[in-house]
Amino acid sequence: MNKIYQSRRDFLRNLAITGSVATLAASPWLGAFSNTPFKGKGPNDKVRLSVIGTGIRGRQLLRLLFTFASEANVTVSSLCDNFAPHLEEALEICHLNGVKPKTYTDYRDVIEKDKPDAVLIATPLHEHARATIDCFSAGIHVFCEKSMARTLDDTRAMYDAHIASNRILVVGHQRLFNPVYLEGMQRIHNGELGTIGQIRAYWHRNNDWRRPLPNNDMKFERQINWRLYKEYSAGLLTELMSHQIQVANWALQQSPVSVMGTASIRFWRDGREVHDNVALIYSYADGTKCIYDSMISNKKYGLEEQIMGHLGTIEFETNRQYSEKDESIKAPGIQQMISDIENKVFDKLPIGGASWVPEIAVGDQGKKIIENDQFSDTALQLEALVNFIRKGSAPEKLTKEGYNASIWTLLGENAIDTGQELKMPEKYII
Numbered sequence: 001m002n003k004i005y006q007s008r009r010d011f012l013r014n015l016a017i018t019g020s021v022a023t024l025a026a027s028p029w030l031g032a033f034s035n036t037p038f039k040g041k042g043p044n045d046k047v048r049l050s051v052i053g054t055g056i057r058g059r060q061l062l063r064l065l066f067t068f069a070s071e072a073n074v075t076v077s078s079l080c081d082n083f084a085p086h087l088e089e090a091l092e093i094c095h096l097n098g099v100k101p102k103t104y105t106d107y108r109d110v111i112e113k114d115k116p117d118a119v120l121i122a123t124p125l126h127e128h129a130r131a132t133i134d135c136f137s138a139g140i141h142v143f144c145e146k147s148m149a150r151t152l153d154d155t156r157a158m159y160d161a162h163i164a165s166n167r168i169l170v171v172g173h174q175r176l177f178n179p180v181y182l183e184g185m186q187r188i189h190n191g192e193l194g195t196i197g198q199i200r201a202y203w204h205r206n207n208d209w210r211r212p213l214p215n216n217d218m219k220f221e222r223q224i225n226w227r228l229y230k231e232y233s234a235g236l237l238t239e240l241m242s243h244q245i246q247v248a249n250w251a252l253q254q255s256p257v258s259v260m261g262t263a264s265i266r267f268w269r270d271g272r273e274v275h276d277n278v279a280l281i282y283s284y285a286d287g288t289k290c291i292y293d294s295m296i297s298n299k300k301y302g303l304e305e306q307i308m309g310h311l312g313t314i315e316f317e318t319n320r321q322y323s324e325k326d327e328s329i330k331a332p333g334i335q336q337m338i339s340d341i342e343n344k345v346f347d348k349l350p351i352g353g354a355s356w357v358p359e360i361a362v363g364d365q366g367k368k369i370i371e372n373d374q375f376s377d378t379a380l381q382l383e384a385l386v387n388f389i390r391k392g393s394a395p396e397k398l399t400k401e402g403y404n405a406s407i408w409t410l411l412g413e414n415a416i417d418t419g420q421e422l423k424m425p426e427k428y429i430i
């Protein structure tokens with residue numbers, strides 16, 4: 001096992017043991033790494049996992065599983081995909097790791113013939129609900145990739161099936177297990193940033209978001225590029241924003257009360273149905289806003305979640321914390337004014353400007369939240385899943401993080417489609 005990964009896992013273990021009451025209350029899933037007794041699968045029993053949907057993400061999950069599988073006594077008992085080339089590529093990864101899983105093209109065979117302890121579902125969004133609910137009916141635990149489902153009703157049905165079956169449901173929000181986020185959240189929840197007034201989050205790329213089709217054959221278009229079509233996906237919202245609204249909710253320890261939004265197909269007018277440019281505002285009961293945007297025709301600002309309090313800011317994706325108290329924040333004011341005058345930006349001196357400070361962005365580089373940020377949070381999340389299977393349960397708050405993020409993502413889509421500010425309908429409140 002890789003050393004950095006191991007040290008990150010120790011970091012979580014340590015946080016689980018020494019974290020404050022506030023930390024453990026805000027992130028109880030850290031308990032995955034504590035030494036509580038096993039009530040599920042015994043420590044010497046092999047945990048058997050099946051991957052349903054062996055596309056890009058399913059194969060990534062597989063590779064990450066193999067980084068700790070032998071140490072954690074885990075095996076991949078089966079693979080399932082209805083597209084033969086992807087199934088073969090996944091099988092190859094297993095063979096390289098000395099594992100020979102069964103293969104199926106229909107997930108019902110995974111349930112009936114393989115009967116694994118848990119499945120990892122990484123099919124396209126609109127396929128998540130059916131497989132999840134059928135697995136729960138058969139007593140199988142589920143790790144399902146985000147976002148949970150294509151519709152609000154399917155999302156609720158998945159949650160209800162999880163409750164009715166008493167099986168574990170972990171949604172693929174890996175930031176919940178990321179040491180940068182866990183440390184940063186601890187600071188936010190301990191009040192280090194003061195009162196959070198606003199969260200700004202964005203995800204920008206500059207590409208068409210298309211995947212190549214086998215032999216350029218258009219008959220594969222909707223199958224391969226499912227995320228561009230509304231029947232299967234809400235595009236940037238379910239694929240990208242769902243992660244970031246989860247982070248915002250976690251930081252604020254509450255779900256929004258309303259959302260409004262607007263969106264367009266501004267640049268990639270190539271037959272896609274999902275927007276390439278979206279903007280939303282989520283409002284919280286205490287007045288905090290999460291202002292969100294995503295587009296895929298300019299990547300200068302990349303992706304970020306900026307948690308902004310009156311004492312400081314945390315930027316999670318770049319692992320930085322900034323203080324509002326830093327004097328360097330105000331220092332450049334006078335230089336900026338002189339430079340503006342020299343460059344004839346002003347016609348006249350701004351009179352009454354004794355306190356004149358230009359409101360340019362702060363150049364301060366801030367400080368790292370944690371030192372070493374090279375590790376896979378998805379591997380940590382998968383290892384937590386295995387530990388939950390052994391412990392026999394996972395904290396309900398973990399499942400609720402995924403549920404609320406998924407519901408609010410789809411409500412964001414509805415707000416855009418209807419042009420209205422929407423609240424959570426009663427029937428989706430859990």
Ligand SMILES: NC(=O)c1ccc[n+]([C@@H]2O[C@H](COP(=O)([O-])OP(=O)(O)OC[C@H]3O[C@@H](n4cnc5c(N)ncnc54)[C@H](O)[C@@H]3O)[C@@H](O)[C@H]2O)c1
Pocket residue numbers: 052053054055056057058080081082083086105106107121122123124125127145146147172173174223224238239
């Ligand atoms: N957590 C993350 O950071 C992250 C990152 C990427 C993708 N994802 C999620 O993972 C999921 C898959 O994304 P992807 O990029 O791997 O897509 P993909 O298209 O590469 O893979 C999906 C796979 O599912 C297969 N499939 C479709 N219907 C099936 C069915 N009924 N039964 C079995 N297999 C079926 C497809 O043939 C394909 O191989 C999505 O929900 C996506 O949002 C999560």
